[in-house]
Amino acid sequence: MSDQGKSHGRHVDEFSGVETTGHEWDGIRELDNPLPRWWQWIFWACVIWSIGYWVVYPAWPLVSTHTKGMFGYSSRGDVAKAIETANAGMAGQLERIRKAPLEQIRTEASLREFALAGGRSAFAVNCTQCHGSGAQGFKGFPNLNDDEWIWGGTVDAIAYTITHGVRNTEDEQARASDMPAFGRDQILTKAQISDVAEYVMALSGSGPGGQPAVRGQAIFAENCAACHGPAGEGSAEFGAPALNNTIWLYGGDKATLVETITNSRRGVMPAWGRHLDAATVKQLAIYVHSLGGGK
Numbered sequence: 001m002s003d004q005g006k007s008h009g010r011h012v013d014e015f016s017g018v019e020t021t022g023h024e025w026d027g028i029r030e031l032d033n034p035l036p037r038w039w040q041w042i043f044w045a046c047v048i049w050s051i052g053y054w055v056v057y058p059a060w061p062l063v064s065t066h067t068k069g070m071f072g073y074s075s076r077g078d079v080a081k082a083i084e085t086a087n088a089g090m091a092g093q094l095e096r097i098r099k100a101p102l103e104q105i106r107t108e109a110s111l112r113e114f115a116l117a118g119g120r121s122a123f124a125v126n127c128t129q130c131h132g133s134g135a136q137g138f139k140g141f142p143n144l145n146d147d148e149w150i151w152g153g154t155v156d157a158i159a160y161t162i163t164h165g166v167r168n169t170e171d172e173q174a175r176a177s178d179m180p181a182f183g184r185d186q187i188l189t190k191a192q193i194s195d196v197a198e199y200v201m202a203l204s205g206s207g208p209g210g211q212p213a214v215r216g217q218a219i220f221a222e223n224c225a226a227c228h229g230p231a232g233e234g235s236a237e238f239g240a241p242a243l244n245n246t247i248w249l250y251g252g253d254k255a256t257l258v259e260t261i262t263n264s265r266r267g268v269m270p271a272w273g274r275h276l277d278a279a280t281v282k283q284l285a286i287y288v289h290s291l292g293g294g295k
Helices: 037-056 075-099 102-107 109-126 155-164 190-203 211-223 254-263 278-290
Strands: 020-025 028-031
Touching (some): 102 278
């Protein structure tokens, strides 16, 4: 290369006359153009601004705290104050809810509206993970919008279920019912379980009936009617769901029914009374009762 292409030992681009940085990728060189003056001024202005920000506002983490800044300002402190103000404003209504019977909360307009708003928020935080954002439920988690209640749909029954939960190990008063595993425990044969499933499908109007259902009816009467009722109407006392409709917790097809009868089901719900205060539990009960299926 001629001396015209070099300057003080550095390569000079022959088209622009600008030195290159010395970097090269597949024959492509990078021009060593200086940064625009305006860009440099902005950069140094930002540096100066950041130094002032570090001094005035909380900025640097320390071992167990952080620098407080000359202004002592904290956005977290603002949020804490806003929450404290909101809690102070709600304190009176919350205290009324703690003391009032559920029926009074349900029927007194001001308390009801306050409870519904609080219950809706508490439901979104604590209950939607299992019951869904619209309380529509999922497989194994009940729909809270319909008229089918495993443990009762009155506001008091709902409050009890929320407070103590279902089949958990943290509350001695938790709702509890144990369905036998008719197949796993060898109470019924596979053929008998198949016949019972056919009868349950016939009860709900989703099966053809016929001779298997006739045989299943006799087995059902002997093994299942004590909890689910002679006509499959269910019993909130025993936590036994109705079987004479098309509302299913785990599914009403033949394979699912056989699985349920064979191995049983054992859904668990936390005892929310141990995790939430009494006012929040009451608000949740009012909200769930209001969804459309409360009795």
